[in-house]
Amino acid sequence: xxxxxxxxxxxxxxxxxxxxxxxxxxxxxxxxxxxxxxxxxxxxxxxxxxxxxxxxxxxxxxxxxxxxxxxxxxxxxxxxxxxxxxxxxxxxxxxxxxxxxxxxxxxxxxxxxxxxxxxxxxxxxxxxxxxxxxxxxxxxxxxxxxxxxxxxxxxxxxxxxxxxxxxxxxxxxxxxxxxxxxxxxxxxxxxxxxxxxxxxxxxxxxxxxx
Amino acid sequence: xxxxxxxxxxxxxxxxxxxxxxxxxxxxxxxxxxxxxxxxxxxxxxxxxxxxxxxxxxxxxxxxxxxxxxxxxxxxxxxxxxxxxxxxxxxxxxxxxxxxxxxxxxxxxxxxxxxxxxxxxxxxxxxxxxxxxxxxxxxxxxxxxxxxxxxxxxxxxxxxxxxxxxxxxx
Numbered sequence: 554x555x556x557x558x559x560x561x562x563x564x565x566x567x568x569x570x571x572x573x574x575x576x577x578x579x580x581x582x583x584x585x586x587x588x589x590x591x592x593x594x595x596x597x598x599x600x601x602x603x604x605x606x607x608x609x610x611x612x613x614x615x616x617x618x619x620x621x622x623x624x625x626x627x628x629x630x631x632x633x634x635x636x637x638x639x640x641x642x643x644x645x646x647x648x649x650x651x652x653x654x655x656x657x658x659x660x661x662x663x664x665x666x667x668x669x670x671x672x673x674x675x676x677x678x679x680x681x682x683x684x685x686x687x688x689x690x691x692x693x694x695x696x697x698x699x700x701x702x703x704x705x706x707x708x709x710x711x712x713x714x715x716x717x718x719x720x721x722x723x724x725x726x727x728x729x730x731x732x733x734x735x736x737x738x739x740x741x742x743x744x745x746x747x748x749x750x751x752x753x754x755x756x757x758x759x760x761x762x763x
Numbered sequence: 764x765x766x767x768x769x770x771x772x773x774x775x776x777x778x779x780x781x782x783x784x785x786x787x788x789x790x791x792x793x794x795x796x797x798x799x800x801x802x803x804x805x806x807x808x809x810x811x812x813x814x815x816x817x818x819x820x821x822x823x824x825x826x827x828x829x830x831x832x833x834x835x836x837x838x839x840x841x842x843x844x845x846x847x848x849x850x851x852x853x854x855x856x857x858x859x860x861x862x863x864x865x866x867x868x869x870x871x872x873x874x875x876x877x878x879x880x881x882x883x884x885x886x887x888x889x890x891x892x893x894x895x896x897x898x899x900x901x902x903x904x905x906x907x908x909x910x911x912x913x914x915x916x917x918x919x920x921x922x923x924x925x926x927x928x929x930x931x932x933x
Contacts, residue, residue: 573840580831587827588819588822598795711796
């Protein structure tokens with residue numbers, strides 16, 4: 554009888570372990586299904602880091618090259634005397650368009666994320682203009698950049714919106730060549746990771762950086 | 764400490780782990796691309812495709828395990844995953860710490876607590892060293908709960924097991 558009880562106890566323990574493993578596998582399968590469904594359906598999905606904003610870009614915008622020597626675009630800037638007038642939406646650009654211009658010094662790439670995020674990782678060649686310090690740093694920045702200077706703004710990702718907001722301030726102030734790299738730091742990180750980022754420039758964002 | 768107090772303490776620990784997992788998962792799901800960028804920063808020796816799969820599945824693993832722990836069902840399976848996840852976090856943050864990588868761990872979204880990103884407190888709470896210690900503690904707590912007797916961590920038993928628990932007619 555004792556032998557039978559011991560055998561039964563071992564069997565029970567084994568059954569329990571198998572049961573837990575089965576449940577753990579079920580949890581994993583459920584998480585994988587939910588994850589891939591979320592990634593497919595949600596605009597926050599990894600497959601479309603810039604899709605939402607880039608789809609809004611008109612073909613004319615997509616084809617328009619950034620040329621610092623060219624005359625400012627014909628579209629007039631909104632009058633500064635009318636604060637109620639909405640500033641022009643900034644043009645949307647992608648990292649592959651920005652990269653050669655940044656390398657040649659044809660544009661100023663502006664990082665609008667918090668300064669801590671910039672310090673721990675940024676796109677090489679970018680200058681920091683954190684939104685939280687905008688009031689202090691805006692005047693010196695504008696003083697060193699003429700109204701026709703080509704500026705490209707970025708923030709953390711396609712969903713941060715900070716770059717769009719800061720760019721709108723510049724267009725409102727009369728800047729005529731203002732663009733937004735809508736995919737932001739994430740777009741750069743993903744593009745560079747594919748081409749094996751050189752040591753020291755790997756992305757290291759501050760969590761929740763916007 | 765009597766059994767009831769011990770059971771309550773273990774339940775509180777289970778809720779704490781569950782709550783932290785849900786909080787971490789929601790923060791990641793709301794900023795999936797940021798989480799993916801953070802994963803890249805760890806410089807893990809994994810292919811891009813694998814890192815993407817991790818970024819897609821991991822937050823849901825955390826969410827499901829957290830909800831199961833809070834609800835008090837499938838506890839041991841959820842604890843098993845919680846231990847595995849925290850052990851992996853411990854290894855990743857530990858490696859990053861040793862390599863001197865200054866990475867925000869990307870573990871928890873601190874904004875709901877009113878902690879401004881970039882502030883000194885946020886930087887400390889998100890630092891690699893603190894993340895390592897936190898993950899190690901949580902991994903320990905998970906394994907302690909997992910190894911508790913079933914009576915203290917109740918879960919639904921399989922029907923075959925219930926059959927075995929019936930009195931032996933012999």
